[in-house]
Amino acid sequence: MSRKRxxxxxxxxxxxxxxxxxxxLTLARHGASVMVLERGPRHTPAIDxxxxxxxxxxxxxxxxxxxxxxxxxxxxDQPTPQRSRLGWTATCLGGGTAHMGGYLYRFHPxxxxxxxxxxxxxxVCDWPYDYAALEPYYSRAEWTVGxxxxxxxxxxxxxxxxxxxxxxxxxxxxxxxxxxxxxxxGLHPFPTPRAVNSAWYDDRPPCSHCQWCAGYGCPTDxxxxxxxxxxxxxxxxxxCEVRCRAMAYKITVDxxxxxxxxxxxxxxxxxxxxxxxxxxxxxxxxxxARLLLLSDSRLFPDGLANGNGLxxxxxxxxxxxxxxxxxxxxxxxxxxxxxxxxxxxxxIMDYYVLPDGVAPIAKGGLIRFxxxxxxxxxxAAELALGQGRFLWGMALxxxxxxxxHDTRTLNFEVFHDFLPSDGTYMTLDPDVRDRWGxxxxxxHLDPPNHHAIAGxxxxxxxxxxxxxxGADSIERRQQGDxxxxxxxxxxxxxxxxxxxxxxxxxxxxxVPNLYVVDGSFMPTSGGAAPTLTILANSFRTADHIxxxx
Amino acid sequence: xxxxxxVFRLAPESQQTLHAxxxxxxxxxxxxxxEETLAFDxxxxxxxEVVDGERRRHFLEGLHLLDDVARERHGLPFRLCARxxxxxxxxxxxxxxxxxxxxFVASLIHVALQGFLCAPRHGGNHGGQGWAYLSxxxxxxxxxx
Numbered sequence: 283m284s285r286k287r288x289x290x291x292x293x294x295x296x297x298x299x300x301x302x303x304x305x306x307l308t309l310a311r312h313g314a315s316v317m318v319l320e321r322g323p324r325h326t327p328a329i330d331x332x333x334x335x336x337x338x339x340x341x342x343x344x345x346x347x348x349x350x351x352x353x354x355x356x357x358x359d360q361p362t363p364q365r366s367r368l369g370w371t372a373t374c375l376g377g378g379t380a381h382m383g384g385y386l387y388r389f390h391p392x393x394x395x396x397x398x399x400x401x402x403x404x405x406v407c408d409w410p411y412d413y414a415a416l417e418p419y420y421s422r423a424e425w426t427v428g429x430x431x432x433x434x435x436x437x438x439x440x441x442x443x444x445x446x447x448x449x450x451x452x453x454x455x456x457x458x459x460x461x462x463x464x465x466x467x468g469l470h471p472f473p474t475p476r477a478v479n480s481a482w483y484d485d486r487p488p489c490s491h492c493q494w495c496a497g498y499g500c501p502t503d504x505x506x507x508x509x510x511x512x513x514x515x516x517x518x519x520x521x522c523e524v525r526c527r528a529m530a531y532k533i534t535v536d537x538x539x540x541x542x543x544x545x546x547x548x549x550x551x552x553x554x555x556x557x558x559x560x561x562x563x564x565x566x567x568x569x570x571a572r573l574l575l576l577s578d579s580r581l582f583p584d585g586l587a588n589g590n591g592l593x594x595x596x597x598x599x600x601x602x603x604x605x606x607x608x609x610x611x612x613x614x615x616x617x618x619x620x621x622x623x624x625x626x627x628x629x630i631m632d633y634y635v636l637p638d639g640v641a642p643i644a645k646g647g648l649i650r651f652x653x654x655x656x657x658x659x660x661x662a663a664e665l666a667l668g669q670g671r672f673l674w675g676m677a678l679x680x681x682x683x684x685x686x687h688d689t690r691t692l693n694f695e696v697f698h699d700f701l702p703s704d705g706t707y708m709t710l711d712p713d714v715r716d717r718w719g720x721x722x723x724x725x726h727l728d729p730p731n732h733h734a735i736a737g738x739x740x741x742x743x744x745x746x747x748x749x750x751x752g753a754d755s756i757e758r759r760q761q762g763d764x765x766x767x768x769x770x771x772x773x774x775x776x777x778x779x780x781x782x783x784x785x786x787x788x789x790x791x792x793v794p795n796l797y798v799v800d801g802s803f804m805p806t807s808g809g810a811a812p813t814l815t816i817l818a819n820s821f822r823t824a825d826h827i828x829x830x831x
Numbered sequence: 832x833x834x835x836x837x838v839f840r841l842a843p844e845s846q847q848t849l850h851a852x853x854x855x856x857x858x859x860x861x862x863x864x865x866e867e868t869l870a871f872d873x874x875x876x877x878x879x880e881v882v883d884g885e886r887r888r889h890f891l892e893g894l895h896l897l898d899d900v901a902r903e904r905h906g907l908p909f910r911l912c913a914r915x916x917x918x919x920x921x922x923x924x925x926x927x928x929x930x931x932x933x934x935f936v937a938s939l940i941h942v943a944l945q946g947f948l949c950a951p952r953h954g955g956n957h958g959g960q961g962w963a964y965l966s967x968x969x970x971x972x973x974x975x976x
Binding site: 334335336337340341349656658659662663666667672673674675676678679680682683686687 | 857860933945948961962
């Protein structure tokens with residue numbers, strides 16, 4: 283370990299994504315000395331964020347490398363652990379926000395009272411706070427990161443204290459036809475709120491509509507990653523230092539059981555130490571729980587803050603369901619499909635509550651409509667190998683040209699709850715080590731059947747709209763599958779130390795100066811993409827830390 | 832496979848089988864295919880520089896299987912079979928009830944498409960011909976070294 287005296291800061295933040303970013307900005311602005319440790323590199327968007335499918339999508343650009351840093355996954359039907367990227371968001375500055383599509387929805391008020399509203403089901407419970415408590419922070423997150431949208435667009439939206447800072451992004455002309463089809467069914471389509479600039483905002487340009495969005499970095503910073511929006515400003519305060527390629531491997535504690543900082547491997551693989559008065563773990567749910575379990579000590583023999591054995595339990599991903607519809611341009615001139623504009627950006631929240639009897643509990647989700655990406659390798663591979671097909675030769679080439687020349691494809695994805703249960707959790711793997719010699723996370727995956735059932739129903743509802751539009755062919759793709767990038771629940775927040783790891787402000791019950799501030803705190807995963815909720819919760823936690831200091 | 836000074840190279844027979852397989856996947860009948868876009872160069876680079884030993888071994892075993900099935904069903908190595916017989920070989924391989932055979936065919940199709948449509952700096956999609964076939968606008972990636 284380095285012989286130099288370890289730096290001492292007020293606040294150590296481990297992780298730089300949607301959890302770490304708001305903490306860094308808020309606390310640095312209010313005079314705290316802050317250090318952010320990020321295990322991945324810092325990218326330069328204009329240089330590193332290229333529109334290159336091979337370099338980005340096929341060479342693990344956003345990391346980590348599966349052979350070096352896997353998560354191991356076991357399922358009831360596959361008890362031999364398999365290497366997987368399940369539960370990894372990204373390993374770079376900004377975390378998953380560096381390559382997100384930026385769909386920044388608010389949760390519905392019902393998401394905060396799942397048990398009260400929908401009844402008992404596995405380990406579903408209510409949140410320790412409600413929508414009203416988080417609402418001001420939703421607004422703060424929307425205005426700080428920069429979200430384009432239109433408030434009050436649909437009747438079931440929660441109360442809103444401020445409008446969006448920017449109007450919705452422009453949409454392809456087909457949006458008006460989609461809107462009409464939805465309205466004819468009594469649905470309420472609204473512009474999908476995006477962390478993507480529709481105008482100059484925060485010294486960042488509007489979106490160039492390049493079609494290389496979700497899964498790719500934004501070279502212009504028109505999309506609001508935490509690196510572009512929060513950490514940049516945090517560093518400008520002069521009180522926030524960001525250290526990249528810093529792999530935290532143990533949170534240190536004193537004899538009183540207070541966190542004192544952490545140990546980490548630096549970019550050269552050397553062991554380093556940071557001392558801090560307050561430690562915030564923001565590594566994304568699987569990795570945050572892993573760090574706590576790695577931080578065992580005499581006082582915490584089962585892992586830090588894990589006296590009740592709940593660290594790693596109640597792991598949730600997100601349920602994902604999807605379909606796509608192909609439209610021949612010559613058969614649908616009124617849909618303006620010759621227009622190459624890539625964004626559709628419409629959502630409906632009308633199926634957030636399901637009809638009685640459809641699923642074990644009546645919790646549904648949100649349907650987001652879009653235009654299928656036309657990145658060539660992905661498009662060609664889905665054509666050739668999607669849905670169990672094997673297509674080659676002239677048949678492949680003919681259909682490939684048709685896709686590009688003669689048709690346009692609409693799609694939708696459904697965000698819905700991956701409900702917590704005893705069957706899905708994470709532990710430290712007893713056998714596999716990462717490149718630093720640390721046990722990797724082992725994910726035990728056995729979700730309840732709710733989201734498969736709900737997924738099938740929700741896909742059918744989205745398909746209804748495609749049929750109303752006159753689609754020439756429709757493919758149902760995922761129905762209640764598990765989304766890899768959205769991760770929650772491993773350090774459940776709650777009022778009782780017996781049944782939760784964190785309190786309502788994400789402070790560990792057992793460690794008074796330790797916070798876990800990412801998706802780990804979430805008792806349930808929500809029926810919408812969780813990123814805005816994680817950002818808002820982080821702002822709320824930051825305010826609490828300031829009030830407590 | 833020939834190994835020279837820790838640099839993996841495909842054996843000549845495997846090269847020929849791979850070349851023929853890529854052309855079978857993406858023929859040149861109505862415009863550029865795997866041949867014109869130099870998809871082979873991309874795929875060879877992937878096999879020698881990118882994939883790990885186990886995946887490389889499985890892929891090469893798949894290429895050997897193409898030849899074995901071609902000889903068994905048509906009396907010729909894969910590369911010498913006519914197009915429809917090559918299609919028959921691929922179809923037959925897909926029908927073999929083993930997980931790895933389907934994985935191999937999927938990998939073969941996927942790398943062929945990558946070689947056809949990748950940014951040219953990766954060694955395939957020579958001159959952007961794959962993109963031009965789909966009337967995709969040339970992007971900055973075409974010129975990036």
